[in-house]
Amino acid sequence: MTPAIMPGSAAIAEAMLAAGCRFFAGYPMTPFTEVLETMAARLPEVGGVCVNAESELEAVGMAWGAAATGTRAATGSTGQGLSLMQESLAEIVYARLPLVVLNMARAQGDYFQATRGGGHGDYRHLVLAPAGVPEAVELTQRAFHLADKWRSPVLVMGDYYLAHTHQSVTVEPCDFGPLPPRDWALDGRSGGTGAAKLISPLSDAKQRHAAGRADAGYDLAEFYHRHVDAMERMVAEETPLAESAFTDDADVVVIAYGTPGTYVRQAVRELRAEGRRIGYIRPITLVPFPSGAVAEAARRARAVAVYENNRGQMLDDVRLAVLGTAPVHFIGGLSLDPSGFGIAPDLDVAVLRRRITAVHDAAVGDSATVGRTS
Numbered sequence: 001m002t003p004a005i006m007p008g009s010a011a012i013a014e015a016m017l018a019a020g021c022r023f024f025a026g027y028p029m030t031p032f033t034e035v036l037e038t039m040a041a042r043l044p045e046v047g048g049v050c051v052n053a054e055s056e057l058e059a060v061g062m063a064w065g066a067a068a069t070g071t072r073a074a075t076g077s078t079g080q081g082l083s084l085m086q087e088s089l090a091e092i093v094y095a096r097l098p099l100v101v102l103n104m105a106r107a108q109g110d111y112f113q114a115t116r117g118g119g120h121g122d123y124r125h126l127v128l129a130p131a132g133v134p135e136a137v138e139l140t141q142r143a144f145h146l147a148d149k150w151r152s153p154v155l156v157m158g159d160y161y162l163a164h165t166h167q168s169v170t171v172e173p174c175d176f177g178p179l180p181p182r183d184w185a186l187d188g189r190s191g192g193t194g195a196a197k198l199i200s201p202l203s204d205a206k207q208r209h210a211a212g213r214a215d216a217g218y219d220l221a222e223f224y225h226r227h228v229d230a231m232e233r234m235v236a237e238e239t240p241l242a243e244s245a246f247t248d249d250a251d252v253v254v255i256a257y258g259t260p261g262t263y264v265r266q267a268v269r270e271l272r273a274e275g276r277r278i279g280y281i282r283p284i285t286l287v288p289f290p291s292g293a294v295a296e297a298a299r300r301a302r303a304v305a306v307y308e309n310n311r312g313q314m315l316d317d318v319r320l321a322v323l324g325t326a327p328v329h330f331i332g333g334l335s336l337d338p339s340g341f342g343i344a345p346d347l348d349v350a351v352l353r354r355r356i357t358a359v360h361d362a363a364v365g366d367s368a369t370v371g372r373t374s
Contacts (some may be wrong), residue, residue: 008162009034012102012342013042016074016129018178020271021100022048023066025074029081029191030341032104036076039209053329056081062086066096068199072114072186072280076102076156078109083118089153090119090286094201095225096184098147100140104158106342107334108258111313113351115286120229124235126150129157129287130244133167140180145176150234151184157286160342161259240292241284245365246272250279252360255294255318256307257283260332260347264307267352285287286314298322302363308332309344319359327363330357 004060010253013035016024024043026036036052043050045082050160051057063075077085082103092099101112114127125148136158143154178324184204190196198204203218243261245267247253256264261282268280283290298304304326306315312330317327331352335344 003168005166005168006133007034007166008136008158009164011137011167011171012040012135012140012156012158012363013038013170015197016100016144017046017048017138018044018171018173019073019141019144020072021144022046023050023071024048025051025053025062025066025075026077027053027056027059029078031106031160032077032081032102035162043189053253057088060085060092063099064088064092064095064097066094067092067099068186069180070071070187071097072100072148074100074102074144076104076193077255079105082110082113082251086113086232087120088139089125090121090123091316092153093119093125094121095233096151096204096227096230097153097197097199098144098151099153099186100147101144101155103155104160104163106160106340107336108159108260108309108313109311110157111286111308111310114157115289116318121224122231124231124287125153125155126234126238126288127155127157129242129284129286130162130257131261131282132171133165134164135284137171138332141174142176145174145179146238148179148182148247150230150238152234157258159259180194192326194293203266209266213241215349223259235288237337238285240286240288242290242291242293243282243284244280244293244297246277246279247281248279248300249277250297250300251277251302251358251363252305253294253297253301253303253322254278254280254307254331254356256280256303256313256332257281257286257314259285260307262311263282263347263349263352264356267349267356270349271353271356271360276312276357278356280358283314289321291317294318294321294325295325298326303359304328305331307352309342309347310334329359331359
């Protein structure tokens with residue numbers, strides 16, 4: 001495919017098609033709507049199915065059913081719609097089904113929802129946070145690979161800027177290596193054999209019904225322990241991803257993810273050119289969080305600054321990584337346009353420069369002022 005200029009929503013849809021996604025369901029909600037519209041137009045052209053569901057509850061249920069057959073499937077919404085999906089996402093994790101979920105978020109208030117989840121039980125799933133359309137194309141395809149690799153949902157965290165920004169991008173299938181066979185899929189071949197497969201958040205083996213047996217029924221303790229072990233192995237073994245620069249000698253390290261990370265990167269580059277020793281880290285995987293990279297940079301720095309377009313959520317993960325080796329300052333804050341869609345008036349390189357400079361001046365002893373200065 002030759003490079004083409006397209007908005008992020010269309011590029012993400014094309015990346016899903018390139019990854020082999022053949023079922024998609026969703027309910028319109030800006031800025032997710034444009035992804036759904038593109039999938040509705042494009043999926044039938046490649047033999048797939050796209051459903052404009054009655055609500056997010058039906059959308060995730062349809063995607064769950066499609067994924068259980070071994071079909072590469074996806075769904076998504078904004079954070080508000082994903083709130084309705086949390087029970088199903090928790091149970092899909094326990095059912096061990098691969099599913100890609102998009103959050104085209106409004107601002108960055110969904111970090112806790114994405115990384116902690118709002119469902120029940122001990123569960124985690126992987127979270128990827130692209131910044132820019134080309135990276136979104138690669139990470140969307142990687143999400144399908146990781147979902148199949150670990151038999152788990154993978155969430156791709158976007159935003160309003162990513163959905164609507166046009167960039168030149170080439171969408172071609174990515175090869176991330178071999179995957180385990182989908183011998184768990186409910187494709188009908190085991191029906192009537194006496195060894196039919198089961199996909200459920202309660203068990204992956206048939207219930208024992210023998211009269212008088214002490215072990216009749218599901219052994220939920222064994223099932224939950226085994227599946228929690230699989231989730232912990234996934235988070236422990238998957239390599240955290242992050243972009244970083246100038247951290248080797250930085251007095252201040254600034255941390256931001258997603259679109260704000262690109263603004264922070266530009267602000268840091270400008271300040272660096274002026275002689276200030278400032279570096280940045282942009283987490284790409286939010287689960288697993290790049291704690292090691294953050295901790296290593298903090299050990300050499302005098303201070304750490306965190307920018308998010310919310311009241312401070314990733315801030316907790318940064319503090320856990322730093323563990324007191326350097327002071328952590330929050331330089332973000334919730335910034336929204338009147339529609340609440342996620343356009344942030346305060347997301348401006350000049351504003352970020354002033355806030356980062358205030359932290360830097362205090363860290364090197366030139367000022368007592370730290371924090372938000374607009």
